Amino acid sequence: MLIRSIIICLLIVAAFLLACSEDENLATNPASYVDGSTLLGLVDGRTFHYLQTDSVISFDPVFSIEVSTSEQVIVMAKAGDDWIISADTLPMINLRVTGQSVLQNGYWQQINNTDSLFYMAVPPVNMKRSLNVNTSWEGFTPSLATGETDRMMSFYFAHHGFFFTKQLVATETVVVPAGSFDTYHFTVDLFVSSYDTVAVAHVDEYYAPNVGLVQQHFRGGALNRTLSLIDY
Numbered sequence: 001m002l003i004r005s006i007i008i009c010l011l012i013v014a015a016f017l018l019a020c021s022e023d024e025n026l027a028t029n030p031a032s033y034v035d036g037s038t039l040l041g042l043v044d045g046r047t048f049h050y051l052q053t054d055s056v057i058s059f060d061p062v063f064s065i066e067v068s069t070s071e072q073v074i075v076m077a078k079a080g081d082d083w084i085i086s087a088d089t090l091p092m093i094n095l096r097v098t099g100q101s102v103l104q105n106g107y108w109q110q111i112n113n114t115d116s117l118f119y120m121a122v123p124p125v126n127m128k129r130s131l132n133v134n135t136s137w138e139g140f141t142p143s144l145a146t147g148e149t150d151r152m153m154s155f156y157f158a159h160h161g162f163f164f165t166k167q168l169v170a171t172e173t174v175v176v177p178a179g180s181f182d183t184y185h186f187t188v189d190l191f192v193s194s195y196d197t198v199a200v201a202h203v204d205e206y207y208a209p210n211v212g213l214v215q216q217h218f219r220g221g222a223l224n225r226t227l228s229l230i231d232y
Contacts (some may be wrong), residue, residue, distance in 0.1 A: 046232060126157060141159055176229045
């Protein structure tokens with residue numbers, strides 16, 4: 001009887017210590033106060049090198065999976081109040097940091113051999129400044145200008161022509177060629193319109209504070225795409 005009482009007491013103490021530990025972790029969890037602008041790697045001149053792995057599924061004429069890899073270079077550049085995100089030397093999207101969020105206020109296309117910036121009337125929120133686990137938002141990223149095909153519809157963390165929902169779901173450790181990073185995991189669902197209930201694509205994004213996007217998984221239709229940080 002005495003042994004049983006001792007065991008019960010030990011279990012109660014262990015449960016209490018575990019609860020205290022969990023409360024302490026929740027209290028010190030950086031996701032409770034992280035500034036989202038620090039997750040995007042907005043440092044003038046910073047260059048990211050990513051390994052891009054594409055898997056494309058086909059059923060014509062028989063089931064097959066084609067896998068290809070390439071290296072993607074992303075460059076951050078400060079331009080007045082804006083940030084230009086480029087694919088190597090080709091400007092792609094434009095960001096602006098406000099007190100509440102980071103907006104994608106425009107995108108770049110080439111007109112008459114000149115890179116031209118198109119501002120958005122209603123800029124979608126790319127990242128909230130004040131983030132907690134389960135922070136979520138939604139928006140619509142307008143399509144690229146008609147007739148212009150020199151820029152990608154989906155680039156980095158911009159997906160043109162889609163209504164999206166985005167949520168911070170967890171903090172996770174991610175290992176990529178550049179090393180091991182403590183990251184913030186966001187999920188993004190892409191819809192044809194705000195009235196749809198079934199997403200056409202799903203994206204998982206992993207950001208490290210003061211570094212930037214560490215890894216991204218895109219799944220939509222026949223395409224599975226992964227970006228993994230090589231160096232920066």
